[in-house]
Amino acid sequence: MANLAAAVIVRRYSSLASLLVLIGDYLFTCRAEFRFIWRSPMNGVKYIYIFARYCALVVQITSFFISQFHPLARAPVSSKVCDVWFMVLLVCCVVQLAVLDIVLMLQIYALYTPQSKKVLYLLPIVFGQFPLSFAAWARHTGFDEVCNLTGTLHGGVVVGGAGIITHLFLFYIIFRKRSVAAGQAEVVSFVVRGAAWCFVLVMAVVGALIPYSFMDRTANPYIIFIWPSTFFSITTCRLIMNMRRMDPSAQQSSFTDVATMEFPPEVSIGSLGSQFVVDFLTPSLEVTNEPPPTESSTSTKAGTLQFHDPSNPKEFSAVDPDPSLRTESKT
Structure with missing residues (x-):
């Protein structure tokens, strides 16, 4: 009974710790997520991010409450309940890894342009590893009183080896x-x-979980599935978010953005034109000869061009950082 109680405690704390790690990563990146993910247009990559982030959160929260309250809070647990929940965690872990591999495949597809069609031949190799997980699960002999998988564990070695070879x-x-x-x-x-x-x-993951399972002679789903799912979800979200950071079109922000263009003293703003239009996404500068919108008749020998809202050209203003450089124009 002491071993059963200890196993239940391990399951509870493992579920809590993995959930806290996932929530902590979410809180740490939520500001960047709002800027680079939620403010971007809907596309396949955005759907992948939402699934990887929030599907993992839902499963982890559900797993936490099941392990803390009912039906996995106390031993013994019905084998039917163990069978169903083990399958749920297995599917979640496999899907999270598949989503991570999809992101890698998208990057490979972009790198190998214009030979991108050849990358399609990798699909059977990459996704052929996932049926092995279900085949290994089908060979198990049963569960113990706390829902740990018992019996032969050699299938886990095959699955882990296939995962290492594929990602290498x-x-x-x-x-x-x-x-x-x-x-x-x-x-x-x-x-x-x-x-x-x-x-x-x-x-x-493979190097830690395989020896652990063989040492304990059991496979605890709250160790072999919960933690890999957590790390796969975090890695997928970080990859996508960093991809968005490197996309110039994703750099727009709803907050105040200031861009500065400095001119050398020998170039006067008046010689370039009376109005300036700056494209926020490309380093272009358009000059028009329209009359200035203000009554000021001064020209600037050196200064900066600032804007606060890229969608509102009316907020563009020329600013001279040094009053000594300002000269009155002749009327």
Whole structure:
């Protein structure tokens, strides 16, 4: 009975800790999520982010309450309940890993343009690893009183090995393109780092969970599924958010943004035109010869051009940081 009580306590604290990690990451990135995800137009990547973030949160919260209250709060637990909940956690873990691999595949697809169609041949290799998880689950012999999987655990070794080989292959494919796309070194470097982190994550998950399961002779679903799902969800969301950060069109903000363009003293604003229109997304400057909107007849030898709302050109203003540079124009 002491072992059963200890197993229940481990399950409770494991569920609580994984939920706190997921919530902590959400709170830490919620401001960036609002800026780069929620304010962006709806597309496939945004749907992937929402699913990876909030599906994991829903499953984790549900898992926490089930482990704290009913029906997994006390031993013994019905084998039918264990069977259903084990399957739910397995599906959640597999789907979270599949979503992470989809993001990696999208990056590979972009790197290998215009040979992107060849990347489609990777789909059977990447997604062929997931049926192995269900095949390994089908070979189990049953559950103990606290819903730990018992019986043969060799299927987990096969699943873990397939995951490591698959993600090593993905990392190799991305790493081969590290020197392409002149002028896009930062983007390529970001993709290579992301693939490397995914490979390290899968290695760490397999390297930690397989020995743990064999040492304990059981497979605790609140260890082998809950924690990988948490890390897969966080990694997917971070990859997508960083992708959005590198997209110039995602840099718009609803808050006050100030862009500064400095002019050398030998160039006067008056010589460039009386009005300026700055494109927020591209480094372009349009000059018109319309009369100035104000009664001021001064010109500026050196100054900055500031704007506060890119959607409202009326808020553009020329500002001279040094009054000594201001000269009165002749009338």
